[in-house]
Amino acid sequence: MNKIANVAEGPAIETVQINVEVNGVAYTRYVEPRLLLSDFLRQELGLTGTHVGCEHGVCGSCNVMVDGSTVRSCLVFASQLDNAKIETVESLGRVNALHPLQKAFWEKHGLQCGFCTPGMLMTAKELLDRNPRPTRDEIREAISGNLCRCTGYQTIIEAIYSAAYEMQGATNG
Amino acid sequence: MKPAPFRLERPDTIQALCRALAKHGDSARILAGGQSLVPMMNFRLVTPEVLIDINRVDGLDYIRLDGDALAIGAMTRHVTVKESALVKANVPLIAKAYDHIAHVTVRNRGTIGGNLSHGDPSSELPAVAICLDAKFVVSSSEGNRTVRAAEFFKGMFETDVSPGEFLSEIRFPVAARNQRFGFDEFSPRHGDFAIAIATVALEMKGDTCVSASVVHGGVREMPGQVADAEAALRGKVVSGEQVALAAKATASIEPTLQNYHGDAAYKSDLLRALTARALSQAIGEG
Ligand SMILES: Cc1cc2nc3c(=O)[nH]c(=O)nc-3n(C[C@H](O)[C@H](O)[C@H](O)COP(=O)(O)OP(=O)(O)OC[C@H]3O[C@@H](n4cnc5c(N)ncnc54)[C@H](O)[C@@H]3O)c2cc1C
Ligand code: FES
Numbered sequence: 469m470n471k472i473a474n475v476a477e478g479p480a481i482e483t484v485q486i487n488v489e490v491n492g493v494a495y496t497r498y499v500e501p502r503l504l505l506s507d508f509l510r511q512e513l514g515l516t517g518t519h520v521g522c523e524h525g526v527c528g529s530c531n532v533m534v535d536g537s538t539v540r541s542c543l544v545f546a547s548q549l550d551n552a553k554i555e556t557v558e559s560l561g562r563v564n565a566l567h568p569l570q571k572a573f574w575e576k577h578g579l580q581c582g583f584c585t586p587g588m589l590m591t592a593k594e595l596l597d598r599n600p601r602p603t604r605d606e607i608r609e610a611i612s613g614n615l616c617r618c619t620g621y622q623t624i625i626e627a628i629y630s631a632a633y634e635m636q637g638a639t640n641g
Numbered sequence: 642m643k644p645a646p647f648r649l650e651r652p653d654t655i656q657a658l659c660r661a662l663a664k665h666g667d668s669a670r671i672l673a674g675g676q677s678l679v680p681m682m683n684f685r686l687v688t689p690e691v692l693i694d695i696n697r698v699d700g701l702d703y704i705r706l707d708g709d710a711l712a713i714g715a716m717t718r719h720v721t722v723k724e725s726a727l728v729k730a731n732v733p734l735i736a737k738a739y740d741h742i743a744h745v746t747v748r749n750r751g752t753i754g755g756n757l758s759h760g761d762p763s764s765e766l767p768a769v770a771i772c773l774d775a776k777f778v779v780s781s782s783e784g785n786r787t788v789r790a791a792e793f794f795k796g797m798f799e800t801d802v803s804p805g806e807f808l809s810e811i812r813f814p815v816a817a818r819n820q821r822f823g824f825d826e827f828s829p830r831h832g833d834f835a836i837a838i839a840t841v842a843l844e845m846k847g848d849t850c851v852s853a854s855v856v857h858g859g860v861r862e863m864p865g866q867v868a869d870a871e872a873a874l875r876g877k878v879v880s881g882e883q884v885a886l887a888a889k890a891t892a893s894i895e896p897t898l899q900n901y902h903g904d905a906a907y908k909s910d911l912l913r914a915l916t917a918r919a920l921s922q923a924i925g926e927g
């Protein structure tokens with residue numbers, strides 16, 4: 469624990485040291501215990517790909533990977549994640565080298581406004597990591613915790629389905 | 642929406658957890674998976690002075706057979722319970738209920754102990770725990786005490802855990818060969834909290850029901866046994882007709898949890914239909 473006086477007479481704010489790896493880069497930071505992982509990523513590290521929709525666990529747009537499993541970044545404190553390995557949507561691909569999932573979302577119209585997309589992509593990535601050839605029903609079940617207000621979901625399901633086949637093709641051939 | 646400031650304690654042993662709980666009393670809250678607590682903190686409905694994070698405590702994350710019970714440590718994540726072969730083989734009703742509990746990302750983090758300690762009347766697990774007469778092990782620096790499920794839940798979001806104590810283990814009786822189970826619920830979206838729940842455990846001798854446990858959830862401040870439905874089954878050959886009679890007997894439960902998802906008449910109707918389905922499932926006609 470470490471204390472930082474924030475204003476001349478104000479109370480000292482307690483901070484906690486954390487070491488985390490985010491998208492392959494190691495960071496050491498002092499954070500307030502109450503800092504949400506979503507705010508840590510967006511405000512401390514400038515990784516604004518992670519979207520904050522509801523901040524109470526309902527929408528899934530803030531989903532990121534922690535140690536290989538998705539978590540809602542609005543429901544976990546950065547201070548809990550000492551030594552964790554975090555992956556955000558920024559880890560997937562680049563504009564000129566999209567991840568097959570990103571490419572499929574583009575081609576199958578899996579997004580309109582794009583607000584839900586980072587959470588959808590990370591959730592889809594977790595699914596395909598575990599189940600490389602999901603059925604459409606398994607895809608529905610996997611994204612049941614992610615809200616999209618635009619697409620009506622069908623194009624998202626098609627995008628994930630076609631990305632799975634694309635990725636299998638790439639590894640098989 | 643940001644939580645109010647708090648001090649963080651991160652005990653890594655059960656002894657250190659007991660010390661922290663004894664020291665901070667009712668100014669502290671336990672943080673397990675955070676899937677119910679952190680939303681409340683983000684809304685500032687809950688503003689604990691001290692948060693005791695039990696995610697690092699050694700020895701609270703296990704599933705093991707212990708005599709005639711399956712013992713599950715409080716910090717066992719939903720995903721682990723849902724995927725456990727030991728759970729499926731020994732307490733099949735838990736596995737049935739987990740088909741309805743939350744979404745994959747929430748299950749990655751949420752814990753069985755946090756769920757039961759939260760005491761949400763629309764949650765599946767409290768109803769299952771009452772149906773199976775599970776035992777709750779409540780621990781503190783003073784030692785352990787064991788509470789029956791029906792006594793653990795004291796009201797809406799209220800349990801028999803006092804400041805200084807924590808839930809350490811839940812013990813579910815291992816299913817007997819002659820027991821049959823059923824679970825069904827209705828929720829607005831798969832994986833959301835239930836609007837109404839029915840779950841049953843029947844002890845059979847041939848086609849005859851020797852004893853029945855029929856439990857409602859989501860319709861009142863706490864889940865509970867439906868004595869009239871149980872009476873309609875006990876000592877009877879369980880057929881379609883008896884199932885309909887028992888389901889009808891759930892009318893004696895007056896729904897008091899009413900919201901935009903349904904008024905009392907609607908919930909009462911749901912409870913009847915879900916009880917019939919859970920019973921049909923149990924006798925293999927569902
Ligand atoms: C989108 C969404 C959908 C969900 N859907 C469902 C659903 O369909 N069904 C369902 O049942 N649940 C659902 N949940 C809730 C989920 O199951 C939570 O994981 C659970 O209710 C709380 O467990 P937790 O480990 O996250 O506990 P926390 O949120 O960490 O804690 C909950 C409460 O219990 C206390 N507590 C935690 N552990 C202990 C302990 N060992 N001893 C004493 N007190 C303790 C805490 O202080 C707090 O008051 C959903 C949640 C979300 C965000
Ligand atoms: S912002 Fe985290 S679930 Fe909506």
Ligand code: FES
Nearest residue numbers: 580581616617618
């Ligand atoms: S694309 Fe707009 S919310 Fe999904």
